[in-house]
Amino acid sequence: MALIVQKFGGSSVRDDERIFNVARIITETRKKGNDVVAVVSAQGDTTDDLEAAAARINPNASKREMDMLLSAGEQMSAALLAMAIESLGYPVVSLLGWQVGVKTDSNYRNARIKSISSERINAELARKNIVIVAGFQGINKYDDISTLGRGGSDTSAVALAAALRADKCQIYTDVDGVYTADPRIVKGAKKLEEITYDEMLELATLGAQVLQNRSVEMGKKYGIPIEVLSSLEDKPGTIVKEVVKVEKMLIRGVARDNDVSRLSIIGIKDTPGMAFKIFSALARKRVNVDIILQSVGRDGTKDITFTVPKSQSKDAIEVLHEMLPSLNAMNVICDDHVSKVSIVGAGMETHPGVASKMFEALYEADINIQMISTSEIKISVLIDMDDADKAVQVVHDAFIK
Amino acid sequence: MALIVQKFGGSSVRDDERIFNVARIITETRKKGNDVVAVVSAQGDTTDDLEAAAARINPNASKREMDMLLSAGEQMSAALLAMAIESLGYPVVSLLGWQVGVKTDSNYRNARIKSISSERINAELARKNIVIVAGFQGINKYDDISTLGRGGSDTSAVALAAALRADKCQIYTDVDGVYTADPRIVKGAKKLEEITYDEMLELATLGAQVLQNRSVEMGKKYGIPIEVLSSLEDKPGTIVKEVVKVEKMLIRGVARDNDVSRLSIIGIKDTPGMAFKIFSALARKRVNVDIILQSVGRDGTKDITFTVPKSQSKDAIEVLHEMLPSLNAMNVICDDHVSKVSIVGAGMETHPGVASKMFEALYEADINIQMISTSEIKISVLIDMDDADKAVQVVHDAFIK
Numbered sequence: 001m002a003l004i005v006q007k008f009g010g011s012s013v014r015d016d017e018r019i020f021n022v023a024r025i026i027t028e029t030r031k032k033g034n035d036v037v038a039v040v041s042a043q044g045d046t047t048d049d050l051e052a053a054a055a056r057i058n059p060n061a062s063k064r065e066m067d068m069l070l071s072a073g074e075q076m077s078a079a080l081l082a083m084a085i086e087s088l089g090y091p092v093v094s095l096l097g098w099q100v101g102v103k104t105d106s107n108y109r110n111a112r113i114k115s116i117s118s119e120r121i122n123a124e125l126a127r128k129n130i131v132i133v134a135g136f137q138g139i140n141k142y143d144d145i146s147t148l149g150r151g152g153s154d155t156s157a158v159a160l161a162a163a164l165r166a167d168k169c170q171i172y173t174d175v176d177g178v179y180t181a182d183p184r185i186v187k188g189a190k191k192l193e194e195i196t197y198d199e200m201l202e203l204a205t206l207g208a209q210v211l212q213n214r215s216v217e218m219g220k221k222y223g224i225p226i227e228v229l230s231s232l233e234d235k236p237g238t239i240v241k242e243v244v245k246v247e248k249m250l251i252r253g254v255a256r257d258n259d260v261s262r263l264s265i266i267g268i269k270d271t272p273g274m275a276f277k278i279f280s281a282l283a284r285k286r287v288n289v290d291i292i293l294q295s296v297g298r299d300g301t302k303d304i305t306f307t308v309p310k311s312q313s314k315d316a317i318e319v320l321h322e323m324l325p326s327l328n329a330m331n332v333i334c335d336d337h338v339s340k341v342s343i344v345g346a347g348m349e350t351h352p353g354v355a356s357k358m359f360e361a362l363y364e365a366d367i368n369i370q371m372i373s374t375s376e377i378k379i380s381v382l383i384d385m386d387d388a389d390k391a392v393q394v395v396h397d398a399f400i401k
Numbered sequence: 402m403a404l405i406v407q408k409f410g411g412s413s414v415r416d417d418e419r420i421f422n423v424a425r426i427i428t429e430t431r432k433k434g435n436d437v438v439a440v441v442s443a444q445g446d447t448t449d450d451l452e453a454a455a456a457r458i459n460p461n462a463s464k465r466e467m468d469m470l471l472s473a474g475e476q477m478s479a480a481l482l483a484m485a486i487e488s489l490g491y492p493v494v495s496l497l498g499w500q501v502g503v504k505t506d507s508n509y510r511n512a513r514i515k516s517i518s519s520e521r522i523n524a525e526l527a528r529k530n531i532v533i534v535a536g537f538q539g540i541n542k543y544d545d546i547s548t549l550g551r552g553g554s555d556t557s558a559v560a561l562a563a564a565l566r567a568d569k570c571q572i573y574t575d576v577d578g579v580y581t582a583d584p585r586i587v588k589g590a591k592k593l594e595e596i597t598y599d600e601m602l603e604l605a606t607l608g609a610q611v612l613q614n615r616s617v618e619m620g621k622k623y624g625i626p627i628e629v630l631s632s633l634e635d636k637p638g639t640i641v642k643e644v645v646k647v648e649k650m651l652i653r654g655v656a657r658d659n660d661v662s663r664l665s666i667i668g669i670k671d672t673p674g675m676a677f678k679i680f681s682a683l684a685r686k687r688v689n690v691d692i693i694l695q696s697v698g699r700d701g702t703k704d705i706t707f708t709v710p711k712s713q714s715k716d717a718i719e720v721l722h723e724m725l726p727s728l729n730a731m732n733v734i735c736d737d738h739v740s741k742v743s744i745v746g747a748g749m750e751t752h753p754g755v756a757s758k759m760f761e762a763l764y765e766a767d768i769n770i771q772m773i774s775t776s777e778i779k780i781s782v783l784i785d786m787d788d789a790d791k792a793v794q795v796v797h798d799a800f801i802k
Binding site for chain 1: 417420421451454455457458459461462463465466467469470472473476477479480481483484485487488494495497499500521544545546
């Protein structure tokens with residue numbers, strides 16, 4: 001008998017029919033002799049609806065009260081799922097973050113799990129109950145409700161799997177696994193059987209949006225294999241783990257990220273310490289800077305270009321405008337019409353020629369590269385947003401047959 | 402500086418505008434230098450909507466999971482109300498049953514409060530926060546969420562007022578106080594300045610539906626004066642307390658209750674123990690019997706007639722039909738088309754002639770009395786439902802000028 005943690009996202013429980021579908025997946029797992037702990041997100045658009053209700057009342061509501069409001073979404077879906085399981089004749093109990101003892105820091109709306117107590121869940125499992133846990137929520141040291149950020153239920157599930165020493169953590173979603181590229185956009189995109197935590201992290205960061213990053217980090221930290229699979233089709237998904245079998249495939253996936261703005265500061269005086277000044281000021285404003293490019297100095301000035309998430313470009317521009325005089329710089333330019341296209345694969349660091357193969361594919365498609373960034377397991381390029389779909393397709397074609 | 406507990410029902414917070422109206426009542430109270438703890442119900446139809454959602458999934462859902470589901474309603478309204486108060490510029494914090502330490506028994510959906518810990522609320526008040534408490538909910542000894550039954554937020558409020566030794570408990574609702582009769586039906590109905598706990602209990606039981614009974618019982622037990630007043634008009638309401646000033650008014654109110662069925666068992670063998678047999682069987686089925694009438698024995702048989710709530714008449718008839726042979730009885734007759742009309746007043750026990758005055762009024766209006774029941778502070782009659790409105794009016798006219 002194994003202990004399996006299963007997670008079901010909002011679209012998997014969006015209506016009565018889907019709730020019963022999930023109830024059947026859980027009870028089938030149970031019928032095979034397993035203990036099951038199921039983590040559930042809020043139904044369909046509930047979280048969006050609650051956010052809209054809050055915005056009508058007070059667009060600047062405190063994050064503490066937002067978490068009090070939003071966490072009700074998972075409470076409702078957990079109770080309804082438990083009721084569906086009851087109606088199938090299985091003993092079940094739903095539990096909230098505070099009942100499970102999911103302790104987090106006090107960073108409301110984006111809290112991190114610090115610890116989980118296994119006591120209550122183990123007691124319920126000993127009573128032969130299926131356990132439904134409201135995802136996305138925990139409590140901080142003040143006994144106040146905190147939420148884990150968008151996709152936080154993934155992290156709830158992996159953290160529970162670690163705390164309970166579960167044999168498996170299955171993340172059910174509306175896609176049937178991790179693909180080499182978004183199958184809605186790229187012809188020939190292939191489902192991966194396996195992928196490493198590091199590759200998955202790069203893909204998630206790059207906009208693949210399959211798993212919340214923290215859940216993958218936690219899986220890596222505690223060595224919990226995470227299976228991503230469909231709640232609508234009964235077939236194997238993709239397993240995220242530490243080491244995967246060697247495949248011919250050189251790269252694991254091609255990702256596109258449109259949530260990016262390119263900022264340039266033009267005509268900075270070419271003296272030491274300018275980059276430090278700029279990026280420490282942005283860090284103080286909590287702006288996440290990604291790719292950075294610095295031009296070679298010329299006429300005593302240089303330009304610095306970098307990318308930030310679209311949502312932070314306004315903040316960044318504000319900071320930079322204030323700094324212009326102290327930088328002796330001329331201007332700040334912002335371009336929102338860009339995309340980042342990346343290839344990810346743990347194998348590429350030992351295979352020379354991956355980058356040039358990517359650039360060649362883009363060149364042949366007549367796509368101009370604005371910026372380049374590389375790490376051990378990924379290569380990213382910044383291009384015009386209009387070229388992004390084509391870029392993903394030609395790069396995918398070049399690497400994945 | 403006083404500590405005031407205020408309670409706002411579902412209709413008082415049913416939309417954004419009403420939420421801000423309540424936020425203003427609370428902050429006005431605060432501005433006068435008072436500490437405020439506000440108990441809030443779920444918005445408008447939220448509880449009904451959640452019950453309907455549950456019924457679609459599983460009409461026989463466990464009461465534990467129902468409470469898990471329903472308690473989310475008060476959580477959402479508490480958070481939204483706190484956000485509205487934040488936007489008015491006041492420090493505020495919303496708290497749930499478990500955070501406040503509202504401990505109840507394990508009778509899900511109809512739990513009774515056993516204790517409330519004042520620690521967290523007092524700490525928040527010391528920090529100068531307005532405290533919003535989600536009504537209707539508590540937790541039992543298993544740390545599971547329980548709810549207090551319809552109107553349970555009234556009881557939450559009075560229990561909190563007792564635990565915090567509040568100076569005042571105000572129940573805001575959509576009527577502006579307790580009337581001598583339902584003002585929508587009875588011409589000349591008057592708002593009462595004051596009423597005793599006992600009178601209020603009789604009126605609530607009799608269908609006046611202003612306060613949950615348990616909240617009045619708790620107010621009586623701990624000596625908490627309860628003020629019933631309108632959230633829509635700024636004027637004094639009705640104060641429920643132990644002793645009220647003597648008024649000319651002999652009776653405090655006339656109430657009508659349509660939620661009543663009359664059952665008769667005909668031709669019971671006239672031997673001892675028959676009534677015991679019948680009513681102990683009904684008690685085992687948890688049927689609430691109200692007025693009982695036993696005919697004088699004749700031809701060796703007698704009839705027993707009694708009233709029950711309409712919702713329990715089916716259960717009662719089932720029990721009685723099973724018993725017919727052992728009672729040697731002939732038949733069970735049920736009449737759902739009846740109403741109970743009652744007058745209530747602590748003064749009546751020392752004033753002879755109250756009953757006859759009531760009967761005279763009914764006689765002059767040509768209304769037939771089917772059954773009569775009396776206690777120290779009330780007289781009830783059962784009549785045809787078609788006569789009920791007229792009966793309330795003529796009895797009211799006879800006593801209240």
